[in-house]
Amino acid sequence: MGGAIQIELTERQEMILRIVKDEGPITGEQIAEKLNLTRATLRPDLAILTMSGFLDARPRVGYFYSGKTGNQLLGEHIRKLSIKDWKSVPVVCQEETSVYDAICHMFLEDVGTLFVVKEGGILVGVVSRKDLLKSSMGNQNLQSIPVGVVMTRMPNIVTCDPEDSLLDAAAKLIRNQVDALPVVKEREGESGPEVVGRITKTTITKAFVELGEGTSV
Amino acid sequence: MGGAIQIELTERQEMILRIVKDEGPITGEQIAEKLNLTRATLRPDLAILTMSGFLDARPRVGYFYSGKTGNQLLGEHIRKLSIKDWKSVPVVCQEETSVYDAICHMFLEDVGTLFVVKEGGILVGVVSRKDLLKSSMGNQNLQSIPVGVVMTRMPNIVTCDPEDSLLDAAAKLIRNQVDALPVVKEREGESGPEVVGRITKTTITKAFVELGEGTSV
Numbered sequence: 001m002g003g004a005i006q007i008e009l010t011e012r013q014e015m016i017l018r019i020v021k022d023e024g025p026i027t028g029e030q031i032a033e034k035l036n037l038t039r040a041t042l043r044p045d046l047a048i049l050t051m052s053g054f055l056d057a058r059p060r061v062g063y064f065y066s067g068k069t070g071n072q073l074l075g076e077h078i079r080k081l082s083i084k085d086w087k088s089v090p091v092v093c094q095e096e097t098s099v100y101d102a103i104c105h106m107f108l109e110d111v112g113t114l115f116v117v118k119e120g121g122i123l124v125g126v127v128s129r130k131d132l133l134k135s136s137m138g139n140q141n142l143q144s145i146p147v148g149v150v151m152t153r154m155p156n157i158v159t160c161d162p163e164d165s166l167l168d169a170a171a172k173l174i175r176n177q178v179d180a181l182p183v184v185k186e187r188e189g190e191s192g193p194e195v196v197g198r199i200t201k202t203t204i205t206k207a208f209v210e211l212g213e214g215t216s217v
Numbered sequence: 218m219g220g221a222i223q224i225e226l227t228e229r230q231e232m233i234l235r236i237v238k239d240e241g242p243i244t245g246e247q248i249a250e251k252l253n254l255t256r257a258t259l260r261p262d263l264a265i266l267t268m269s270g271f272l273d274a275r276p277r278v279g280y281f282y283s284g285k286t287g288n289q290l291l292g293e294h295i296r297k298l299s300i301k302d303w304k305s306v307p308v309v310c311q312e313e314t315s316v317y318d319a320i321c322h323m324f325l326e327d328v329g330t331l332f333v334v335k336e337g338g339i340l341v342g343v344v345s346r347k348d349l350l351k352s353s354m355g356n357q358n359l360q361s362i363p364v365g366v367v368m369t370r371m372p373n374i375v376t377c378d379p380e381d382s383l384l385d386a387a388a389k390l391i392r393n394q395v396d397a398l399p400v401v402k403e404r405e406g407e408s409g410p411e412v413v414g415r416i417t418k419t420t421i422t423k424a425f426v427e428l429g430e431g432t433s434v
Contacts, residue, residue: 010268047261048268051227078429103354107347110394129346130324136353137320167429170422177327179418201396201418205387208425212295212384 013045017065020055025062081207083169084162087183087197092117095124095148099139102147103132112200113180116151121194123159123182125151154192159184160199166207169199230262234282237272242279298424300386301379304400304414309334312341312365316356319364320349329417330397333368338411340376340399342368371409376401377416383424386416 009017012035019031028046032039046063049055056064091109093102095116102114106129116125127147135150136142158176160169162183169181183197226234229252236248245263249256263280266272273281308326310319312333319331323346333342344364352367353359375393377386379400386398400414 044261044264048265051261051265078425100354103350107351112346112396129329129350133320133346133350133353134324136350137317137359140357142354165429167426170426170429173422174419174426179329201422202391204425205390205418205421208295208421209384209387209391212382212387 010045013049016042016045016049017054020063021065024064025058027062031063078211079165079167081166082162083160083164083166083183083197083199086166086203086207087162087199088203090115090182090195090198092121092195093127093147094118095146095151097147098143099132099135099145099147099150100142102127103136103142106132111180111198113178113198114147115182115195115198116147117195120187120190121196122187122190122192123154123157123184123195124192125153126157126178126180126182127151128179157182159193161185162196166199166204170204173199173201173204227262230266233259233262233266234271237280238282241281242275244279248280295428296382296384298383299379300377300381300383300400300414300416303383303420303424304379304416305420307332307399307412307415309338309412310344310364311335312363312368314364315360316349316352316362316364316367317359319344320353320359323349328397328415330395330415331364332399332412332415333364334412337404337407338413339404339407339409340371340374340401340412341409342370343374343395343397343399344368345396374399376410378402379413383416383421387421390416390418390421 015035016031019034020026028039028042032042035042046055050057053066056066058064091111092115093105095118106114112129114127115123116127118124125148127150131150131152135145139145158172158178158181160172160181160183162185172181173179180198180200182195183199184193185196187194232252233248236251237243245256245259249259252259263272267274270283273283275281308328309332310322312335323331329346331344332340333344335341342365344367348367348369352362356362375389375395375398377389377398377400379402389398390396397415397417399412400416401410402413404411
C-alpha cells in the first residue's frame with residue numbers, strides 16, 4: 001500500500017490553480033470570494049493542491065504557485081527508479097575476438113550489444129548488431145577480422161553510473177541513438193572504467209510495463 | 218497544466234486506509250473517533266483518499282476500501298497512452314527485395330526492423346537486423362537472396378492495433394522478445410492487415426523519458 005498515487009484535477013482545482021498562478025500570493029479567503037464559494041468548501045481542494053506540490057502555502061501570506069505542472073509531478077515517481085536496481089548482467093568479449101565469434105556470442109546470449117573489455121573487466125569498446133551487420137556485408141572471412149577493428153572505442157562510448165536514475169539512462173539512449181549503455185564504475189589507476197552491468201531499451205520497456213501494470217517499485 | 222499529479226501519502230492517510238480496509242464500510246465520524254481527531258481535521262485526508270481512488274464513499278453508508286494500490290493508480294496514467302498517438306511511420310520493403318538491399322535500406326532509414334508488404338501496404342512479413350545478420354554470415358552473394366526467404370511470415374507476426382494502449386504494445390514487445398511491432402488495420406477482402414505504423418522499444422523508451430521529464434501527454 002501507500003507510496004505515490006495519482007489524482008485527476010477537477011475543474012474547480014484547475015480554476016484555483018489559475019487564480020493563484022495569476023494573482024498569488026493570495027489567501028484562501030480571497031480565492032473563495034473570487035469563486036463565490038465558502039472557505040470551508042475550498043479547504044479539501046486547497047489541501048490537495050498543496051500536498052500534491054502544485055501550490056506552496058505560507059501562513060499569514062497565502063498561496064503561491066509552485067511552478068510545477070502535473071506531468072512534472074508525475075515524473076518524480078519515475079525519476080526515483082535507479083540504474084543499480086534495473087541493470088542486467090553485461091555480456092562481453094575481447095578486442096581480439098573475431099567478428100564471426102562475436103556474432104555467434106551475440107546470438108547465443110540473445111543480446112544486441114557486446115561490451116569489449118580487457119583484463120579486470122575494464123571497458124575498451126562497444127560493438128552493436130549494427131556494427132557487425134555492416135562488417136559482415138560482403139566480407140567473406142569474418143573469422144579473420146577482430147572486433148577491435150569494428151567496435152566503437154573509448155572515449156567515444158556513452159556510459160552510465162549505477163547511482164544515476166533509470167531516467168538518465170533512458171534519456172542517454174534516445175539522445176545518443178544507441179540501444180545499450182554499459183553501467184560502469186571508475187577504477188583508480190586503470191586506463192578506463194570497469195563494466196558492472198548493462199541498461200538497454202529492453203530494460204526501459206520492462207520498467208514501463210511494470211509501472212503500467214502497477215507491479216513495480 | 219492539470220492532468221494527473223502525484224502525492225505521497227502521509228502517515229495519517231496510511232492509517233486511515235488501514236482502518237477502512239479492516240473495518241469498512243465506516244463513517245468519517247467513526248474514523249475520527251478511532252484516531253482521536255475531529256471530523257474537520259480528517260476532511261482533507263478523506264477528500265484526498267477518495268479523489269485519488271483509494272477509497273470509495275457512499276452517502277449515508279461510509280467509506281469503502283477500493284482495493285487499488287498506489288502503483289495500480291500510477292499505472293492508470295500510463296495505461297491511457299495510446300498506440301495511435303505514439304506510432305511512427307513504418308519502413309517497408311517487398312518480398313522480392315534482396316537481403317543486400319534490405320540491409321542498405323535499414324541503414325539509410327536507421328531502423329532495426331523492416332515490414333515486408335505487398336500491394337496496398339498489406340503485411341506479409343517482418344525482417345529484423347538479427348534475421349539479416351544471420352543470413353549475411355558466410356553468405357557471399359546477398360544480392361541473390363530475397364527477403365522472403367529470411368523473414369518471419371504471417372500469421373507468425375505479433376501486431377498491434379492503433380486503438381490499443383502503448384502499454385499493451387510494450388508488454389507484447391517483452392513477451393515475444395521482438396524489437397518492433399507493426400501497427401495494423403484489418404482490411405475486408407484482403408489476405409492480411411494493412412500496415413499503418415510501427416511501435417519499437419525506442420518508442421517506449423521515448424515515452425518513458427517524456428513521462429519522467431514531465432513533457433508528455
